Amino acid sequence: GLYQNAKGLWDACKKASYNFPFTNVKKWLDRQAMYQIYRSSPKHIPYSSYSKITKPNTVHQCDLIEIPYDEDVDTNLLDDGPIYYYVLL
Structure with a gap:
């Protein structure tokens, strides 16, 4: 049978x-x-409220952004493996 x-x-x-x-x-x-x-979406999704933080350095938030690699730039690295550049925000 089918059950909801x-x-x-x-x-x-x-x-x-x-x-x-x-x-x-x-x-x-x-x-x-x-x-x-096919399940229904949640009726309530909890989010953090950053306006209620009273103590400094108790909550931190960060993000990573990948920077495209330029093949023409010589980085003088010893190995020829893939190179990845990221920025931590």
Whole structure:
């Protein structure tokens, strides 16, 4: 059958005289590709509130940006492996 959520599937398993724990049913369902594609979006997504920070240096945020490599630049490196440039913001 088709079940909209883990509780519906768990109830159907109980009716079929299986006694799987609800957490196992939910974990199994969360790993299924079709469930991941068609499940509903979360109603609430928690975000950090940076305006409520009162102590300095308690929360830090950073990002990495890849800089394209220029083949014409001679970097005088000893090996001929790939070169990656990143900026930490």
